[in-house]
Amino acid sequence: xxxxxxxxxxxxxxxxxxxxxxxxxxxxxxxxxxxxxxxxxxxxxxxxxxxxxxxxxxxxxxxxxxxxxxxxxxxxxxxxxxxxxxxxxxxxxxxxxxxxxxxxxxxxxxxxxxxxxxxxxxxxxxxxxxxxxxxxxxxxxxxxxxxxxxxxxxxxxxxxxxxxxxxxxxxxxxxxxxxxxxxxxxxxxxxxxxxxxxxxxxxxxxxxxxxxxxxxxxxxxxxxxxxxxxxxxxxxxxxxxxxxxxxxxxxxxxxxxxxxxxxxxxxxxxxxxxxxxxxxxxxxxxxx
Numbered sequence: 001x002x003x004x005x006x007x008x009x010x011x012x013x014x015x016x017x018x019x020x021x022x023x024x025x026x027x028x029x030x031x032x033x034x035x036x037x038x039x040x041x042x043x044x045x046x047x048x049x050x051x052x053x054x055x056x057x058x059x060x061x062x063x064x065x066x067x068x069x070x071x072x073x074x075x076x077x078x079x080x081x082x083x084x085x086x087x088x089x090x091x092x093x094x095x096x097x098x099x100x101x102x103x104x105x106x107x108x109x110x111x112x113x114x115x116x117x118x119x120x121x122x123x124x125x126x127x128x129x130x131x132x133x134x135x136x137x138x139x140x141x142x143x144x145x146x147x148x149x150x151x152x153x154x155x156x157x158x159x160x161x162x163x164x165x166x167x168x169x170x171x172x173x174x175x176x177x178x179x180x181x182x183x184x185x186x187x188x189x190x191x192x193x194x195x196x197x198x199x200x201x202x203x204x205x206x207x208x209x210x211x212x213x214x215x216x217x218x219x220x221x222x223x224x225x226x227x228x229x230x231x232x233x234x235x236x237x238x239x240x241x242x243x244x245x246x247x248x249x250x251x252x253x254x255x256x257x258x259x260x261x262x263x264x265x266x267x268x269x270x271x272x273x274x275x276x277x278x279x280x281x282x283x284x285x286x287x288x
C-alpha cells in the first residue's frame with residue numbers, strides 16, 4: 001500500500017505534538033523544530049518582524065517565534081547564540097490577551113523554580129530542565145516563554161554570558177546605570193550607591209562595559225576605579241565589592257547592583273561583539 005503524503009504530514013505533526021507534551025508549545029520545540037514545520041502546524045504568520053522573527057495571532061494570544069540566522073557564534077544581531085541550522089526555532093514568546101489566571105493553566109508548580117522579579121514584584125516560574133517560563137503579576141499570566149531545554153545546552157555557543165539562578169529567589173533590577181559621564185559626576189552616583197549599600201548587609205556588584213570605540217581594558221579600569229572610590233573615600237569593605245568586566249555595548253556604561261541575601265547574582269549583558277570594537281590606542285575618548 002502506497003503512503004499518502006498528506007497522511008505522512010499529519011503523522012509528523014502528531015508525533016511532534018506528542019514530543020511537545022513535556023517540551024515546547026503545540027508541537028514546536030526550540031532548537032529542534034524548523035520554520036517549515038511551524039508553517040505546517042500554524043500556516044503562514046500574521047506578521048513578519050524581520051527575516052528571523054514572526055508573529056502569529058489567535059483570539060486568545062499573540063505568539064512571537066524567533067528563528068536562527070545561521071550566522072557564526074557571537075554577540076549582537078550579526079551573530080548567533082546557538083549552533084543550529086538556519087531557520088531553526090530559537091524561542092517562542094507568548095502574550096495571552098487578556099491575561100489568563102494562573103489557576104486556569106493547571107501547572108504543576110513543583111516543576112518550576114519561583115523567582116520574584118524586579119521592583120514590579122512580578123513572579124517568574126522557571127523550568128530550566130524543560131525550557132519553559134511564566135511571568136505572573138498578581139494571579140494573571142502576562143507571558144509564557146519556551147526556550148532551549150537543559151539537554152540542549154551543548155548547542156549553545158561557547159563563551160557567552162550565562163545567568164546563574166541557582167540558590168537564589170530574587171532577580172533584581174540595577175540600582176543605577178551611569179552611562180557616559182565624567183569622574184566628578186560619577187562619584188556623586190557612587191555616593192548614593194554607598195548609602196544604599198550601608199542600609200543593609202549587602203554585596204556591591206559593579207559591571208562595566210566598554211563602548212564600540214574603546215581604550216584598552218577600558219571597562220575593567222572603570223570598574224576598578226569605582227571600587228577604589230568606594231573603599232578609599234567611603235571606606236566600604238573591599239570584600240563586599242565584586243567588579244566585572246562586562247564586555248562591550250554601543251556606549252560605555254557602569255551598572256551598579258545592590259545584592260543582598262537570596263538575590264541572584266547579576267549577569268553581564270553585552271550587546272557588541274569584541275570583533276566589532278575599535279580599540280583606540282593613542283586617542284582619548286571624549287569626556288575622559
